[in-house]
Amino acid sequence: MTSPTQARxxxxxxxxxxxxxxxxxxxxxxxxxxxxxxxxxVSDGAVxxxxxxxxxxxxxxxxxxxxxxxxxVDDGKSTLIGRLLFETNSVFDDxxxxxxxxxxxxxxxxxxxxxxxxxDGLSAEREQGITIDVAYRYFSTGNRAFIIADTPGHEQYxxxxxxxxxxxxxxxxxxDARKGILPQTRRHSFITSLVGIKSVIVAINKMDLVDYSQxxxxxxxxxxxxxxxxxxxxDVTFIPVSAKAGDNIVTHSPKTPWYRGETLLERLETxxxxxxxxxxxxxxxxxQWVNRPNLDFRGFSGSIVGGKVTKGDAIVALPSGGxxxxxxxxGPDGEVDSAEAGEAVTVTLAxxxxxxxxxxxVSEAAAAGxxxxxxxxxxxxxxxxxxxxxxxxxxxxxxxxxxxxxxLDAAIDIHSYEAKPADALSMNEIGRVTLTAExxxxxxxxxxxxDLGAFILIDPVSNETVALGVVRSIGEAEAAKTEGxxxxxxxxxxxxxxxxxxxxxGDEKHRQAKIRARIAGSVLxxxxxxxxxxxxxxVPVLAILDFVLRPFLAVAFGADRLPEExxxxxxxxDSGGGI
Amino acid sequence: xxxxxxxQALDKYKxxxxxxxxxxxxxxxxxxxxxxxxxxxxHRWDAKNxxxxxxxxxxxxxxxxxxxxxxxxxxxxxxxxxxxxxIENIPVVPLYFAAPRPIVKRDxxxxxxxxxxxxxxxxESVETMMVRFRTLGCYxxxxxxxxxxxxxxDVIAEMRGSRVSERQGRVIDQDSGASMExxxxxxxx
Ligand SMILES: Nc1nc2c(ncn2[C@@H]2O[C@H](COP(=O)(O)OP(=O)(O)OP(=O)(O)O)[C@@H](O)[C@H]2O)c(=O)[nH]1
Ligand SMILES: [Mg+2]
Numbered sequence: 001m002t003s004p005t006q007a008r009x010x011x012x013x014x015x016x017x018x019x020x021x022x023x024x025x026x027x028x029x030x031x032x033x034x035x036x037x038x039x040x041x042v043s044d045g046a047v048x049x050x051x052x053x054x055x056x057x058x059x060x061x062x063x064x065x066x067x068x069x070x071x072x073v074d075d076g077k078s079t080l081i082g083r084l085l086f087e088t089n090s091v092f093d094d095x096x097x098x099x100x101x102x103x104x105x106x107x108x109x110x111x112x113x114x115x116x117x118x119x120d121g122l123s124a125e126r127e128q129g130i131t132i133d134v135a136y137r138y139f140s141t142g143n144r145a146f147i148i149a150d151t152p153g154h155e156q157y158x159x160x161x162x163x164x165x166x167x168x169x170x171x172x173x174x175x176d177a178r179k180g181i182l183p184q185t186r187r188h189s190f191i192t193s194l195v196g197i198k199s200v201i202v203a204i205n206k207m208d209l210v211d212y213s214q215x216x217x218x219x220x221x222x223x224x225x226x227x228x229x230x231x232x233x234x235d236v237t238f239i240p241v242s243a244k245a246g247d248n249i250v251t252h253s254p255k256t257p258w259y260r261g262e263t264l265l266e267r268l269e270t271x272x273x274x275x276x277x278x279x280x281x282x283x284x285x286x287x288q289w290v291n292r293p294n295l296d297f298r299g300f301s302g303s304i305v306g307g308k309v310t311k312g313d314a315i316v317a318l319p320s321g322g323x324x325x326x327x328x329x330x331g332p333d334g335e336v337d338s339a340e341a342g343e344a345v346t347v348t349l350a351x352x353x354x355x356x357x358x359x360x361x362v363s364e365a366a367a368a369g370x371x372x373x374x375x376x377x378x379x380x381x382x383x384x385x386x387x388x389x390x391x392x393x394x395x396x397x398x399x400x401x402x403x404x405x406x407x408l409d410a411a412i413d414i415h416s417y418e419a420k421p422a423d424a425l426s427m428n429e430i431g432r433v434t435l436t437a438e439x440x441x442x443x444x445x446x447x448x449x450x451d452l453g454a455f456i457l458i459d460p461v462s463n464e465t466v467a468l469g470v471v472r473s474i475g476e477a478e479a480a481k482t483e484g485x486x487x488x489x490x491x492x493x494x495x496x497x498x499x500x501x502x503x504x505x506g507d508e509k510h511r512q513a514k515i516r517a518r519i520a521g522s523v524l525x526x527x528x529x530x531x532x533x534x535x536x537x538x539v540p541v542l543a544i545l546d547f548v549l550r551p552f553l554a555v556a557f558g559a560d561r562l563p564e565e566x567x568x569x570x571x572x573x574d575s576g577g578g579i
Numbered sequence: 580x581x582x583x584x585x586x587q588a589l590d591k592y593k594x595x596x597x598x599x600x601x602x603x604x605x606x607x608x609x610x611x612x613x614x615x616x617x618x619x620x621x622h623r624w625d626a627k628n629x630x631x632x633x634x635x636x637x638x639x640x641x642x643x644x645x646x647x648x649x650x651x652x653x654x655x656x657x658x659x660x661x662x663x664x665x666i667e668n669i670p671v672v673p674l675y676f677a678a679p680r681p682i683v684k685r686d687x688x689x690x691x692x693x694x695x696x697x698x699x700x701x702x703e704s705v706e707t708m709m710v711r712f713r714t715l716g717c718y719x720x721x722x723x724x725x726x727x728x729x730x731x732x733d734v735i736a737e738m739r740g741s742r743v744s745e746r747q748g749r750v751i752d753q754d755s756g757a758s759m760e761x762x763x764x765x766x767x768x
Binding site for chain 1: 603604606607608610611626627629630631632633634635636638640641642653654656741760761
């Protein structure tokens, strides 16, 4: 192929150095993207930019499949991935050389190549021969591009498996043919189902160690089928493989003539996992950032997580409930008429309504759930146990707010998949919980929307991510209440709020404690009055006056609110509040 | 050495976050990297105890003195980067395109000698070779590759057919299996 570029003379370095100078200057003042080569003042027509004549190279939209490998320790997940990379020619020569060297040094396979070393990249992993953290790998065949997350089987690192699973559309669940279904196989299967994966491949591995026995394969298959009802997978394939020997990975193995199904790669290349984005969803945009470059522009930026937005659409800002119309939709290349799920946009509105980071713009027709409390399933990932009443920070879409674990409704027994009552969740346990947030949050059941239905919990002191979970249902009563709170409140209620202070609003315990403390204070004032021998009639009057008026004094001097707000809202970060 | 300079700058200006272009497909310890990767006040990376990042929920909370390295392109591949450069017509430095350049062969790497900083060892000589850089790192620790790909189309075509990894030219990676991890623990990007 002779492209126009090849016909022209090569630019020499001096030309190029000169040409890059104005671009560098532009950068200093941040004028945005570097100017197009056509407008470059230094071009004299003879100089050729290596990029000048290039045609936009858009590769055909090969479908992308994100999948994970999971299962119990040493079932052969990493070996399987390594094998897959090797057989699809995705291992580069220098990496192959390194693999040969490493296999001698760390290998667990004697003389053979230890394919797990292609993915186990941390020194601790190579020393111990286990996977600790998820490894992301990328490869493609003629038919499909793949992003694989190889997850650890070790129970201690379940959090990393769950992370990998949350981003995948399909799971390859490995079972060691000798050992069969282990507790960790069940745990990983449950987490796979928890994060909404519907398509799984059960790869029964190490067939070489059971003489490629069809009986053993069928036995394990029946065993797994027995636990399927609890998991809700809609598409399950069983494949007998040997990751180490390469049977049924890419090519059909002569050693399993009894198996007539697809090889692992064939399955991966053709499977159409159930997609999560229901097409007809209403518009939803969690606001990541209020874009206000100057006084004349106020836009709300974020990635659309559902539906479509078109100029002129009627929208509601949640949780406030403010209504407006879409004035403009701005994409990466400027203003557009409409945009849909998956696109990053900035939306401007016709009215000046109150919207900040964490709020969600939705189409008027379908307001999402707004509530302070919701129930959900979570995986607890911290060393210390989770107990009722625990104070945490909830992050859901772009919103972040302090929250309390109001009830621990049940813990899942990993052996029977039954929900059982529990006092605490220990590390790597899955539980049903009810969470109550300090501020109303916008949430949807995970089955309806993944972005508004998935959350993490953060420890307010250590800042660790201690749980990941999915929303199952939104508090009904609360929903009604928050809608009300958007309306102006009665004068009396506002005075009462002022008297009690911001912090006590909506918190009955706090309210009562405050009232008791104030009664005690007033009694003290009365006692003092007695000691100083004031007229007996004045003593109660003084005490009552103190009881009623002192809080307002505190408010007037700002002594009541500031420290309390600080303490109660640990999610407010001065800067770098993030993405 | 670029690690030291980086750490000094981070200490001086007390940045909360430093953005990097590192990708998981580059190297096996980078394959384990988070998008929001926490560093201690001493800039250390604790690879074994990283925060889980499920879905797209990033925990951006940190204590005073701690900082983040943020890798927005984590899940891009080398191919994605070049395709994007092509689609968006992004200018890149000329060293990425093949040209005749003065080269010294050292420990199997093709090191470019274009000024006096690099001293020749006994037996070494400078020859002119048609090379380009697939990756640009510390000088003189980044090797060039022999190539005739002088424009973007050719670079993309060459990469598609390549049998060696992108960082093959980085001398720094090859000290030992976990070399990059060690460097990262000390504050390297
Ligand atoms: N004989 C035989 N050995 C295998 C097979 N697959 C994996 N192995 C061996 O099983 C051991 C564990 O393999 P890994 O791939 O590290 O297992 P893993 O599931 O990734 O382990 P974790 O990530 O630590 O949970 C290694 O010694 C492998 O060589 C197989 O099909 N046949
Ligand atoms: Mg492994």
